[in-house]
Amino acid sequence: xxxxLSDAEIDExxxxxxxxxxxxxxxxxxxLASHPPVWQLIAEKIYTxxxxxVQEEDDIMICQCKHIWPSDTTSIGCGEHCLNRMxxxxxxxxxxxxxDRCTNQQFTKREYAALDVLRAGxxxxxxxxxxxxxxxxFIVEYxxxxxxEDEYQRRKEYYIASNQRHYYFMNIGNGExxxxxxxxxxxxxxxxxxxxxxxxxKWLVEGELSxxxxxxxxxxxxxxxxxDYNFERYGDKPMACLCGSANCRGVIGGTQETAVLAPPVxxxxxxxxxxxxxxxxxxxxxxxxxxxxxxxxxxxxxxxxSGERSL
Numbered sequence: 001x002x003x004x005l006s007d008a009e010i011d012e013x014x015x016x017x018x019x020x021x022x023x024x025x026x027x028x029x030x031x032l033a034s035h036p037p038v039w040q041l042i043a044e045k046i047y048t049x050x051x052x053x054v055q056e057e058d059d060i061m062i063c064q065c066k067h068i069w070p071s072d073t074t075s076i077g078c079g080e081h082c083l084n085r086m087x088x089x090x091x092x093x094x095x096x097x098x099x100d101r102c103t104n105q106q107f108t109k110r111e112y113a114a115l116d117v118l119r120a121g122x123x124x125x126x127x128x129x130x131x132x133x134x135x136x137x138f139i140v141e142y143x144x145x146x147x148x149e150d151e152y153q154r155r156k157e158y159y160i161a162s163n164q165r166h167y168y169f170m171n172i173g174n175g176e177x178x179x180x181x182x183x184x185x186x187x188x189x190x191x192x193x194x195x196x197x198x199x200x201x202k203w204l205v206e207g208e209l210s211x212x213x214x215x216x217x218x219x220x221x222x223x224x225x226x227x228d229y230n231f232e233r234y235g236d237k238p239m240a241c242l243c244g245s246a247n248c249r250g251v252i253g254g255t256q257e258t259a260v261l262a263p264p265v266x267x268x269x270x271x272x273x274x275x276x277x278x279x280x281x282x283x284x285x286x287x288x289x290x291x292x293x294x295x296x297x298x299x300x301x302x303x304x305x306s307g308e309r310s311l
Contacts, residue, residue, distance in 0.1 A: 036274035038291060040183045042143055043110070045210070049148040055207030061089050063104070067097040078104035089204045106138045107205045107212060113139045117189045117276075120224055122242045124166070125276065127190040132221040139198060139213040139225060142170050142187040144180030152177040158297035172209050173202065182295040187213055192252050193226035195245035200227060 063084040065077050077098025078084065084091050085104045096102040105111075113133050120126030133139060147155065152169070159167060159181075168180035168188050180188035190198070190213060197217040203210050219225060226243065229252055239252045279288065 036277045038277045038279065038295065039181070039188070040288070040292060041278050041280035042183050042185060045143045045146050045178065045208075046183060047146045048151065049146075053207045055092070059207060060092050060095050061087070061204075062095050063091055063097065065096070065098050065102075068099060068101045070099075072101075076101050076103050078102045088201060090206070092206065107141050107203060107210050110141070111138060112141075113137060115140060115186050115225075117186060120191055123191050125189050127186060127225045129219050129221065129223055129225055132223070133215045133219045133225075135215055135218050137215045139215060140185060140187045142178060142180065142185070142200070142211040142213060144168060144170070144178040144184040144188065145182070146172065147177050147179055149175050149177075152179070155179060155181075155296050162297070170200070170211050172211055174209065176209075178211065179296075182292040191224065191226050191243070192229040192241065193243040193245055194228065194241060194248045195243070196227040197223070198225050198227040 061084055063078060063082050065082050068075050068077050078091055078096065080086075082091070082104050090107055091098075091102050091104045093100070093102065093105060093108070096104075114130035116128045116130050117125055118128050120128075129139075156169070166181075168178075168184060170178040170180070172178050197215060197219050198213050199216050201212050201214050203212055213225070213227065215225075241248055241250055241252045
């Protein structure tokens with residue numbers, strides 16, 4: 001994907017300065033955009049309101065798995081009977097009795113499945129497995145910006161006011177929400193299905209809560225990965241579901257019964273949606289920060305000067 005935006009693309013991303021939002025004093029209401037969405041690929045969560053926790057030694061959960069000696073070159077540790085694994089807690093490498101033979105560090109080691117982001121018909125883009133996955137396999141961690149409640153509410157209001165098509169919120173717990181809209185990983189592209197082949201699991205990783213996507217069914221190579229959003233509905237009407245499964249509920253963020261009271265919004269076909277522009281491997285330049293800030297309705301909305309064009 002392109003690593004640099006052209007002058008025309010940056011100009012198209014400028015939001016008119018006189019468009020004001022009635023919902024939030026910090027939010028600027030933007031018209032429904034036709035330009036390519038821009039997002040930054042990140043490898044780990046970014047905490048916007050606090051520093052990442054430093055896990056104290058007394059808080060580290062040590063499993064009771066059998067110690068593996070260095071001379072043993074075949075055994076592996078921390079399998080399905082590992083206490084930490086059963087509690088959805090990752091082992092900490094230097095404290096695990098299995099040492100470097102521990103297999104319960106999937107988040108820390110980023111043992112992700114091979115994934116592709118491809119067009120998924122009327123749903124827009126989706127997440128696909130390249131080599132196939134088996135039931136129970138760890139797919140990828142859902143990463144993005146970790147927000148406190150006030151900023152989550154502000155962004156939600158802005159997204160509603162600006163008629164945003166896609167939402168990337170994931171509730172992590174303890175009053176915090178992950179938003180992968182402007183910064184995230186490949187997991188942000190996973191679509192909803194009423195008959196999903198993946199689920200989310202909450203894990204404790206080095207003292208912080210993390211969300212992982214795990215397969216609940218075998219998925220062949222090239223198959224689309226999905227999970228049941230089961231999310232809070234935004235706006236007055238539920239969104240029409242396009243999953244196409246035999247048990248489709250017809251709506252996302254509601255039930256068939258509630259859809260009778262509020263007919264679902266029929267979304268346009270997304271096959272012609274512009275391909276998202278991924279920015280990665282670059283420093284957080286002022287130009288990039290301003291561009292990404294527009295996506296969540298903060299920062300200056302004035303045009304960029306000629307000296308600020310390059311990312």
